[in-house]
Amino acid sequence: MGLPVIDVDRARIRQVILNLVNNAVRFTQQGFIEVGAEAGADEVTIFVRDTGRGIPADKLETIFGEFEQADMSLRRPHRGAGLGLAICRHFVQLHGGRIWAESQVGQGSTFYFVLPIKPSAQHVPALHRHRPLAQPESAPRSMVVLCSRARVSRFLQRRIEGLELQTAKTVAEAAHLVDDLHPAAALVVADGTDLTGARNQARALLEEIAPFDLPTIVCTLPTEGLASEILGVGGFLIKPVSHGDVIDAIGRHSEHPRRLLVADDDRDMLRLLVRILSHEWETCEILTATSGREALGLAKQRPEVVLLDLSMPGVTGMDVIQRLRADPETSSIPIIVITARSIAEDVAASRKGEVSILKASSLSAGELARLSLAIAGCLAPQYTARSRGGARQDNFGAARA
Numbered sequence: 331m332g333l334p335v336i337d338v339d340r341a342r343i344r345q346v347i348l349n350l351v352n353n354a355v356r357f358t359q360q361g362f363i364e365v366g367a368e369a370g371a372d373e374v375t376i377f378v379r380d381t382g383r384g385i386p387a388d389k390l391e392t393i394f395g396e397f398e399q400a401d402m403s404l405r406r407p408h409r410g411a412g413l414g415l416a417i418c419r420h421f422v423q424l425h426g427g428r429i430w431a432e433s434q435v436g437q438g439s440t441f442y443f444v445l446p447i448k449p450s451a452q453h454v455p456a457l458h459r460h461r462p463l464a465q466p467e468s469a470p471r472s473m474v475v476l477c478s479r480a481r482v483s484r485f486l487q488r489r490i491e492g493l494e495l496q497t498a499k500t501v502a503e504a505a506h507l508v509d510d511l512h513p514a515a516a517l518v519v520a521d522g523t524d525l526t527g528a529r530n531q532a533r534a535l536l537e538e539i540a541p542f543d544l545p546t547i548v549c550t551l552p553t554e555g556l557a558s559e560i561l562g563v564g565g566f567l568i569k570p571v572s573h574g575d576v577i578d579a580i581g582r583h584s585e586h587p588r589r590l591l592v593a594d595d596d597r598d599m600l601r602l603l604v605r606i607l608s609h610e611w612e613t614c615e616i617l618t619a620t621s622g623r624e625a626l627g628l629a630k631q632r633p634e635v636v637l638l639d640l641s642m643p644g645v646t647g648m649d650v651i652q653r654l655r656a657d658p659e660t661s662s663i664p665i666i667v668i669t670a671r672s673i674a675e676d677v678a679a680s681r682k683g684e685v686s687i688l689k690a691s692s693l694s695a696g697e698l699a700r701l702s703l704a705i706a707g708c709l710a711p712q713y714t715a716r717s718r719g720g721a722r723q724d725n726f727g728a729a730r731a
Contacts, residue, residue, distance in 0.1 A: 332369075333369050336446070338425055338445060339421075339425070342425075345417070345418075346422060346429075346443060347365070347376065350378040350418065351363065351365060353414060353441075354378055354380035354439075357382040358380040358438075359382070359383075361382070363379070363381075365378050366570065368670060369447075373427075373445060373446050374445050376442070376443055376445070377440055377442045378441045379438065381438040382439060383438075384433045384435040384439055385431060385433040385435070385439050390432070394415045394418070394429065395416060422445070423491065426445075427445040428443065428489065430487060430488045434572075434574050437574045471492065471493050471513070472513040473496070473514055474511070474513045474516045474517070475497045475498070475517045476497075476504040476516065476517070476519070477499070477519035482497070483495055485551065496511060505535060508539045508542060509539070516532070517547045518546060518548045519549065525550060528549075532546045533688065536689070536690045540690060542690075545689055546688045548685065548687075550683075550684070561667065562651070562655060563664075563667050564579075564665055565667070566668075571602075576606050576607070579666050580607075584634040584664075587633075588614055588634065589634055590611075590616050590633050590636075591618075591629060592636075594620070594639035594642070595641075595642045595643065597620065603668075617631065621643075622644060622646055622647065622650045623644065623645045626645070626650060626654070629650075632659070634663070634664075635665075636666065639669065647667065651667075687701070
């Protein structure tokens, strides 16, 4: 699938890509560097991936600050002013985009940045060479995020600008953060589809921080974890996959697998996965399939884990999941889905969206008015055509009068 044409300042976006590639070259002693892009519904994601030394988790956000580098002891031969990533972030944000990094120490890093296909008029893509970098706010507003999944905070940080996110795994931890930070709001993310449990956590948080009264949002998010629960699979691997991602995903289900099944119609991806698995588990039998029909046949040999591409032609990965789950002989085999991030988010987004807002006190008329205006301004309605009989078809396929 081709990439769309987007309206950007070519020189500045080229500079962002070159800065990221230059960083990858400087800090990668062996392995490879990969540059790629993927189009979503309303944005394009560009990534630069390397197999270098990696970045500690606690540095993944601070590296974008001015005069900040991740690990000066590891990267001593390449000391510099540290302005490269700050400039990248500044240029991307001026285009209405976002930039972030994902990394594992010793395995490499991937830098992503997202540009809108139709940039908002409030952003000015035509930049000037001598425009100074925007100064960071001295006291950025914060939000406490209560969730059980470690990747949720990174998922949110990619998409939220102007708020410093602080993550807690328990109500007690969240209450402690509220005491220390006095955040603008709290966000409680449901574990999978369990909104009832998330609401109970939100109520417990409000009781714990009393007499403080903090706006608290409860929601689900279209993450790989939610997509896994919806499909009934053991996890998602988002392309481009890394060696560590593949091994970790399988290791959660079988520490020393003796037989694995890999199904993908992309033969290059198939060879990459087989090479990763053979290197990690030399004595493991690896079954390979290039179609969904072939995968169903090989699944009868009862592999311990199935790695499955969703977008195979004919009998799709979705079809394979349904048939394996319907057969008592294969229903318990763990399935790990391999797909693009956009597909994982589409699967998760197939569930009805629901958001709750809780406060210890009732909403005033002014607060309700401002909240209504904010929702009307950021969530676009979707209307379907009415049928001739006066009924309409809603998003769930049911006709209503």
